[in-house]
Amino acid sequence: MAKSRIREGLRARRVVHRPHVMEKDPEHNREENLGLALDDLREALGEEWATDAPSILCGYARDQSFKPASYPHIVAMPASVEEVQAIYRVANERLLDVMPFGTGLTTAGIALPSYGGILCDLRRMDNIVEIDGENMFATIEPGVNYLMLQAAAQRVGCRVLNPSTSATAGVLSNHLFCNINTMASKYGFGMDNIIDVEVALPTGELLKTGASSYGAAKGAVPGPGPDLSCLFRYAFGTYGIVTKMTVRLYPEAPCHQQIFPAYEEDKLEVMAEALYSVAQDNLSLELAHLMNSFYGIFMGDTNAEASKITELMPRHNLVTIFGGGSQEEADLKAEVTQRMLQDKFPMFDYLPKEAIEDMTAEYEYVDMEKWVKFFNVTVRVQRVRGSFVIGALIDKLENMVGIEKKMRAACTNQVGTNDDALPPDDASTYLQPYHMGRSAYMEYDVYTNQADKDDLIRIVLGYGRATATAMSHGMIIAAGGGALVKGLFPMMDLAMAAAQPNMVQLMDAFTKMKMALDPNNISNRRWEYDTGCMKKICF
Ligand SMILES: Cc1cc2nc3c(=O)[nH]c(=O)nc-3n(C[C@H](O)[C@H](O)[C@H](O)COP(=O)(O)OP(=O)(O)OC[C@H]3O[C@@H](n4cnc5c(N)ncnc54)[C@H](O)[C@@H]3O)c2cc1C
Structure with a gap:
């Protein structure tokens, strides 16, 4: 028989069959229950909202991380809390796993269903149930993303605590996940701004938390008695599916000003001190430290552009944005802060706005518009070398510097280095104070080409050594790693x-x-x- 060129082609491209059994001796997700569960789900949700079509399943088997593909058996898209409860009812009856899916943007494979089962994609539940500009809150369903909520909030004179992620990221899932945003020094992380939640528990029961659950106003301080809203932060869907959430909004400042303090020397300790000083003054609206490589990944559309931008920018930069009811107010806050910094940190340069505009004119890819939009309305972040691994850590600001140095040394020992603008061991460090500098968040990102197995293994080992070093010095991994690593071995x-x-x-x-x-x-x-x-x- 003649050889099939198509089959050979598929083999060469390593197209593999979707496995049905994804664990040894399965008690859950048993083959004989899958068809019955699909029938039940179709009855509850409508024919077109539950499927086992391979062309749909494969869209949920991977994310931006390097985690190997892991397929659900069924994808279900509920449109209401009753339908979410119905999914849990079917799952309990037929013993199928349920993986809640927000937008799948964790870059860590967290929403991939490890053993299959039902993947519950919540994006059809996309109502902004209530938005109140006067009392500054919004009640949303899981399918509401940052772009939708920011647009609605601006119409009532407010803004959302938007993180530096894609505009299509789910607000609810991101708030459950922490929500690291550049306004955290002033307003805290998103998870601190959850007012109440409605949760479909795995048993199918409904739980409502917060003051509104006993009829008080949404803005009221919860209690007397315990408030269970926090229970679902960092739970990653292990405790049930959050079907509604009320989050705080903040006033949208009509006028803004920005200063660009920059420092060429590789001394993170100086930046940590400067961050603390600005945080304590409490004048800035957004405050974060960015290394040059972040500008590369934010603004570069290709690896070459990202490397070029990285070289152009000073090594350390403070993102310092001020808001005001009038331009005069915003300008004054910026001026006072710059004077304070000049006094305490005479070694800083201040990039004039024109310098950035000149750069924009000279290098068409350094697009100032993109940068401004990036912080005002979230846009997709470009990634360098294909994929990246995020280290998210929380500790006292002053402890961060020493630990970061040790992490860098551990990573370099593991992966080596070279002369590229973005060498493999050069993690992008991002520091930002939290609650006026009471503590801080540090991101430690390393880049990898996930299509290159050697590069991937090398970088992941480097990242692993750096993270182990951080943990052995007592640093807490943000985003509640506990629920994820429990029982890993x-x-x-x-x-x-x-x-x-x-x-x-x-x-x-x-x-x-x-x-x-x-x-x-x-x-x-x-x-x-x-x-x-x-x-x-x-x-
Ligand atoms: C380039 C890039 C930059 C990023 N920058 C930032 C940043 O600056 N700040 C920041 O905070 N994040 C950032 N992120 C992370 C990303 O935005 C969040 O991981 C994401 O918003 C989490 O939400 P998700 O919808 O992607 O969650 P998913 O990946 O869908 O789910 C994450 C976990 O939550 C569970 N889950 C989802 N929805 C529910 C629900 N309704 N009820 C219960 N459990 C649920 C899932 O089962 C899963 O375990 C970045 C991501 C990328 C790709």
Whole structure:
């Protein structure tokens, strides 16, 4: 028989069959239950809103991370909280896992269904249920993204705490995930600004939290008594699906001014001190430190452009934006801050606005418009070398500097270096004060070409060593890694305890709560209740 060129072509491109069984001795997601569950879901949601078509499933099997493909068996798209409850009902009856899906932008494979089951894509639930400019809050469903909410908020004189991610990122899922935004020094992270939530629990029951759950006004201080809204932060869908959330909005300043303090020397300690000083003055609206390579990834459309922009920019930059009711007010805040910085940090340069405009004119890809839009309305961030691994860490500002140095040394030891504008060991560090400098957030991003297996392994090992170094110095991983790494391997809990003693109590409480809320372990199942371990690496 003649050889099939098509089949050979497919083999060469490593097109693989979608596996149906994704774990050893499965008790969940058993083949004989899948068809029955699909019928039930179609009845509950409507024929077209539940599918097992491979062409749809493959769209959910990967994300921007380097995690290998992991397919759901079924994708379901509910349009209401009742339909979310129906999905849990079917999942409990047929013992199928449920993976909530917001927008799949975590860059860490977090919303990939490790063992298959039902992927619950929430993007049809995209109503802004209520928006109140006077009391500055909005109640939203999971499908509302930053662009939608920012546009609606601006119409009532407010703004959203938007992070530096894609405009299509879900507001609700991002707030559950922390929401690191450049206004955190003034207003905190998004997770601090959750007023209440409505949650479909894995049992199918509905839980409402916050003051509004007992009839008080949404803006009221919760209590007396405990407020359960925080329980779902960092839970990654393991405790159920958040179907509504009320978040705080803030006044939109009609006028803005910006200064561009920059520092060429590679001394992060100076930048940390400057951040603290500006944070304590509490005049700036947005405040963050950016390394030159961030400008590259924000503004460059290609790797070559990103490298060029990285070389053009000073090594360290303070993003310092001021808002005011009038231009005079915004200008004055900027002027006072610049004077304070000039006094305390005479080594800084101040890039005049014209310098950036000149750069824009000379190099067409350094697009000032893009930059301004990036911070006012979120736009997609360009990525360098294909993919990146984010290290998100929280600690005291003054501790960050020493730990960052140790992380860099560990990474260089592991991956080596070269003379490129973006060498493999040169992580992009991003520092920003939180709550006026009470503590701080640090991002430690390394770039990798995920199509190149050697590069990927090399960079991931470098990142791993850097992160282990940070943890061994007591730094807390932001975005609540505990719920994700629980049971990763038999010694995981001991390893976590060695790195961070407070993790023992935290994981104990998390485990008990998970088992109480989800008796069948169906909602983002990662580890088994009987062994305490994952059946495979779900990370
Ligand atoms: C280039 C880039 C830059 C970024 N920069 C930032 C930044 O500056 N600041 C920042 O905060 N983030 C940033 N992110 C991260 C990203 O925006 C967030 O990871 C994302 O918004 C999380 O939401 P998601 O919809 O992607 O969640 P998903 O990936 O869909 O889900 C994440 C987890 O939450 C669970 N989940 C989703 N929806 C629900 C729900 N309704 N109820 C319960 N559980 C749910 C999922 O099961 C999963 O476990 C960046 C991402 C990229 C790609």
